[in-house]
Amino acid sequence: MEKIFVLDTNVLLQDPNAIFAFEDNEVVIPAIVLEEIDTKKRNADELGRNARQISRMLDGLRSQGRLYEGISLPSGGSLKVELNHRSFAKLQEVFAEVTSDNRILAVALNYHLEEQEKPHPRPVIIVSKDTLVRIKADVLGLTAQDYLTDRIVNMPDMYTGYLTIHAHPSIIDEFYTYRYLSVSSLNLAYPLHPHEFVILRDEMGTSKSALLKVNAEGKKLEPLFLSNDPVWGIGARNAQQRMALELLLNDDIPIVTLTGKAGTGKTLLTLAAGLMKVEDEHKYKKLLIARPVVPMGKDIGYLPGEKEEKLRPWMQPIYDNLEFLFDTKKSGDIDKILAGLGSIQVEALTYIRGRSIPGQFIIIDEAQNLSKHEIKTIVSRVGEGSKIVLLGDPEQIDHPYLDASSNGLTYVVERFKGQNISGHITLERGERSHLAQLAADLL
Template sequence: MAASRLYVLDTNVLLHDPHCLYHFEEQDICIPMTVLEELDNIKDRQKMIAKEARAAIHAIDDIVRDAKVGQITKGIPIPSASGKMKLGKLMVFPDHELAFRKGYLPNGNEIHDNSIINCALHLQTTLSNLEVVLVTKDINMRLKAYGAGLNIVEDYRKDQLITDISMLPEGHRRIEGDFWTTVENVQTQRSGHEVYHKVSPDLLPSVYMNEYIYDDHDFAARVVSIEEDAITLLDLNREKLMTHSCWGVSPLNLAQAFAMHSILDPSLDMCIINGAAGSGKTLVALACSLEMVIEQKRFNKIVVTRSTPPVAEDIGFLPGTEEEKMTPWLSAIHDNLEAMHEGDDQPQSSVRYAIEKGNIQFKSLNFIRGRSIQDAIVLIDEAQNLTPSQLKTILTRCGKGSKLVVLGNLAQIDSNYLTAVTSGLTYVVERFKPFIGSANIHLNGVVRSRLAEYAEENL
């Protein structure tokens, strides 16, 4: 079957998913020469996306490596990894000379978008048998492309699991009224200090693993097993949840209590905490981490990294050791440590004690991605700026005896080619819903101050 579409890929699509070339089924793909130049410019720099640039270059090379002279501009068949699906062709188009032709956008060293748009415009004009589609994750570029006369411009959504951020699960579900009045049959059993209830799946439709359940009275529980004929709930003492303290920090609302419970639970390997600025994500995660390292001695250290683009790009230009370089970017950790000890006689001494006794290590993103971390609790802050591919790389670095706490705010994405629905944070929340060793909690409500709460709601 001949291709009916030709997809022209922007650089950010290849950076977002270096293996995207195999996701367009039987349709053809075009990569402008400008895109190859941008990938080459990124791959050798100390950027968070350098690894993705190199992976994309290798993916292209795997396809065109054995091409004959002149064949690459006409199209080379893309091999199917499984051999079961017929894929289209990949071509590289020399787009530089198009800027000098009448009717095309001006080009320049800093206007790479225009070159890529010109390429799509040229192919749209010359290839009447194909629908030419520009694929980019840059919203402004999509607007420019439409304004320049392109008929079809799309976002890359292969790894987008939801279409609206409101569909993202919160990790906790409220049952109106009294939950037990709706239960006709229940099997209750005790195992050590824990109490479990088996109830009918009809009572809790569409629940997922480790989702927290609560009602308007005193009931609170977590889903620990889902079977065809029964859902097993771990009964939680709601009063105990709300009064529990870690390193002097107690929850201010039920969502924070669920977050603390999930982080402290040794049966969970990963906790995803997302919520607005000031909702207490970092404070809760840090307090629980100190409790587990210093008091419970379950881990040997706390590894903290902040995964925003400037961290990995600019760290090399700062003086000092890796830890000293990371300090300006991880001031939020120091702020929260100071908040925990503000009532102490010597708060700065208490902060230093917590850092030393808790063995808190500030590491760059490159450290996390290149090592296997053992017997540590790893805090990844600002995870909303990671792509699914980047977050996958980090998750696979956690070794035996380690626990990962992923923190993020989907309303504060700094990446040029990520949105709330395509962020790696959103992707991981959806993908890990069935996993028995993971829980996600959305912290609703700003507890920082009434000013911060009003700004979050009204600005």
Template sequence: MANRDLSKYFILDTNVLLHEPLAIYSFQEHNVVIPMTVLEELDRIKDRQKDVSRDARVAIRSLEDIFKDATPEDIVEGVPLSKLEDTAVGHISIFADHNMTQEKELFTEDEPDNRIINVALFLQRIKAPAQVILVTKDINMRLKAKGAGLKQVEDYRTDQLIDDIKLLSKGFRQLPGSFWENVENCETTTDGRDTWHELDEHLIENAYINEYLIDETKLFAAKVVGHENGKVKLLDIGRDRMLARHAWGIHPKNVYQSMALNALLDPSVDLVILTGPAGCGKTLLAMAAALELVIEKGIYDKVIVTRNTPDIAENIGFLPGTEEEKMMPWLAAVTDTLEVLHKNDECPNGSLEYIMEKANIQFKSVNFMRGRSIQNSFVLLDECQNLTASQLKTIITRCGEGTKLVCSGNLAQIDSNYLTPVTSGLTYIVERFKHFEGSANVYLNGVVRSRLASFAEENL
């Protein structure tokens, strides 16, 4: 018991279990405390018609699996926290915070956050010198807890892959000077119009599949296509050839857009992740590529456009019309893009209706993507910065054979209360998929919407 008293005690807030329903297993070597207030909040949330209700139910089921054979005394004292018999070193318990007397409390009981903070303060006092840590994704709650005298308060960062958003992969590497000046040995092969180079991998350290390479000469452009026996294999694209590519009448305005378009038009790339500031052309390039691949080349059968929308499950049902018509207010950015693509037509409205029918463009709610199997489609998932890793996994696993998924978002425009640029699902998939040969990501550097938008992005 002495060793257990000196271990750490982690009090988990409700939002941690909603963010990661199996978060309790991230504290295997320590003691986890779940206040009764957290169970009550999960109970209220589990029946809501929202995406978060699923996470609440998963969290409740995981707790039930642990406590199903425990006695009331065991639940209060703590049961082994492990899915494996030989690694049970931590414990998990439920703290009945409603039984705390008034003199043990610092705050009144009218707010769930206050009751959870009271539990942490109480345990900090009676478990000393053991460390008691409140884990919450609520920034204001962390501030309240620190102000109340709690020594240790943390965000839940177990699923965080990078410490700083500046370390996030951009999908390309800008090399100084001339690339070829530093190359001594190179084996080149040609097949038709394609040229490959094999170089010593120390020239391009930590390169990953489908990473683009450019240099300052404005001539060289290549893509990493393989690693083998200390060699890295490059596909020579050529800066001018890459800038000359176009889709549905749209030509790239800079080298970053040309790299994005190269990935979008490549049928061998199943997942394209586009990040960057507002106005850099993410949606425009994606829709232009979608129309090109569906109508002109016939590679895919249809275009499915979807996005995360705050409170969509509650609000969408009150709007008139079909699912597509209900989604239109949230997908105005896409319809605006379609109008831009056809603004020079003789009859823009007629062209728009014809193209939407010809490309079989469907607007879907993210809530209705679960359970589907999407085949032979070009799927555009917009505003991904507001999705968690588990939500993105749900959508990505819907993609069946012959489907291309484009995820786009701006990490500077996160609306979620519990997500930051480093914990966003968009950041998560950029890091997780960067070594997957079927994916490519590009950070579109620079605003091309207008000089007004460019100035605002840099100075506001």
């Protein structure tokens, strides 16, 4: 049966192509949605880009007919900009305030009541990324859904970069004897990805175990090529951190993604590896560190001073880690060290767009706050001979239109997991402090 989908503004700002995602059903855009999109189109960020894109798309569709009368879509359904179902009379009994959300709900409610008077009523569904809009719709007796087409993966199924396999002790002995195993010898019902790690444990319950890594071709399991020696004074404190260092220090893997809760060591390990590659081995010309400027909580507004002074509050977590690695004693010492070295650059992502970045070790912190389009823009900036590392916690997102399963970092992890030039690890154990680990787990 054909359905009527009423779209919230946030759906179109998240995915301008959403109007084509509802197959042979009727898609309704309330007039207030166009007004809200209009207020965003001058933004210089991702929301502004999406607002301009949906505006252009709707303008192009006008050639097929009047949007308020309804036009056919390539998917087989239809699209309509709604002007006639705006009455607030029925909604006022429950939600009296005339807000944008309530005006969208009013359109859905009026459609629903109109359909109920027909012999064969069509289901009316409001689609919104806003949890409270969906709750309000439920209160009104309307069906509401989240927009899931942009979801990359369900979080429990997200690729972790390693797995634990219980095997017969003879297989573990074979690995230690020949220093490799064929992937086929494990008789797995699922494929292993290039540069994926495997922890072999004795199925008999003894302490016998082995840590292996799938080679770039995905055919062999090999020992880790790095020793467990500290890197710039930082040693791996658990198996996942050792896996992370293996990827970070491997020059044949130009794109690495690390995810994990706060305090698992993502940024510190990556900075240590980057400093070793740039300052000690001179494999790269420069260490470039960047993060998106997305505030947690209320924005502090415009900041005084030059560019470096404006960026300092946003970049302070990076400087904190650098101060630890350089073992500085006094405030301001790290600025003198960085000025003296000249090979370490801390930037906001705003200043990376449009650049080509060859021969550098690039670190993008807090990458979970980037959209799929933004992450594509950044990764496509990487020039010849560069390595890029994307860090973040998909469960800790400050961006209003992203979630754990639709952000740019998760997108890269899932899209690159089968490529032999990439590697990924999910860090699980907090090493900042016992308190930090408890806070990450309990709060």
